Amino acid sequence: MTKAKTILRRDFLLGAGSLSALTLAGCTTTAPTQPNPSLPQFDPFYVDMYGPIYSEPYPIPAVDLRYVDPAYYRRVVDYPTTERPGTIVVDTAQRYLYLVRDGGQAMRYGVGIGREGFSWSGGGYINHKKRWPTWTPPSEMIAREPELEKWRNGQPPGIDNPLGARALYIFEDGRDTLYRLHGTPEPWTIGKAVSSGCVRLMNQDVIDLYDRVAPGSPIRVI
Template identity: 60%
Template sequence: MKTVMTRRKMLAGSLSMAGLTLAGCTTRQVPLPEPVLPLADPAFQLAYGPRPSEPFPVPAVDPAELKPAFRRQRISYLTGEAPGTVIVDTRNFYLYLVEPSGTAMRYGVGLGRQGFEWSGRARIAWKRPWPTWTPPDEMIAREPHLEKYSARNGGMAPGLDNPLGARALYIFQGKVDTLYRLHGTAETASIGRAVSSGCVRLVNQDVIDLFDRVRPGAEIVVS
């Protein structure tokens, strides 16, 4: 009889423990798996990723700030201008570098705000990586605090905070400096907008690409 009772107790105890175990399984909070984030667009990363090897390392462009329409791409483009010509379409905020065989490399740009627009035909006289910025006297007259960056004071040293960014291409008509530039910017959100003091700005990754493709003396048409 004792044996029977012992077995019964043991069985009851086992069932009781099993019940506790099952109850524990039904109430324990199981952590949900972390959501799998989509991989960044490899083409965007290649074109607009960081440039750590630059003298002043250039950070990656935020894809949320650069609309797909203004991202660098090669397109079909028929024009009477010679290959190597730079064409700035001020209505649509595009810059085209004409290539042979009916194509062009297209870049999104920011342009001069109302009252500071420029148009015409000129040439890219020279180009500089990580240029010094010297605001023209007219700009200093409007914004006197920029006097510290005047040519008399040596200009603003190169760097990520320099308004000309990673590269600058200088626009001349004949031998006269127009004071307008094609240059880089860290202000990605300004691409596709009229916000500058007349210059044509590209994100730093794009102006680096353009700089490597354009030869000094190339014609530029802004219309």
């Protein structure tokens, strides 16, 4: 083979190789992405329900549903009870909060509750509620956890605030019980006994509850 033919053959092979590379690159960028079988597939209804919220003063990230038991997703359930509609019932054993509705139904939310020794039960009412509340740890909590001293006069609202996006304040006989229904930036704690007595919900859920509950609504924690 002559030198000229050798060069032509080499150039042809290089060109074909380049064309093949471009073709493969084009397939890579235009072919639909295949789902990763190792990742769980979630119901789009709940993906949307627990998606990010950008309309708040502090944007709320989407809930990573890999770390939340689907049993604790918000949903309407049958709930026969003698409590009147509008009553909040917190079942600490089952880790559920029920907002009683007409027709023997309730809106059910998964919650996190107080640790052993800090749980609270009883009856009261929602005295008032706040958007993006300030969190002020009680003196007893600061004594147990000295690192909270910096928040003695209150932790400003924000996505890392332990009360989350909303708080509903529980009173009994005209007195503040110091217990709250509130959001949490730690959705993986839902369904667990972790807080110092308060009832926590995912931020997306506490916003939903906040919009449905009026001050004066009765609450019963069992």
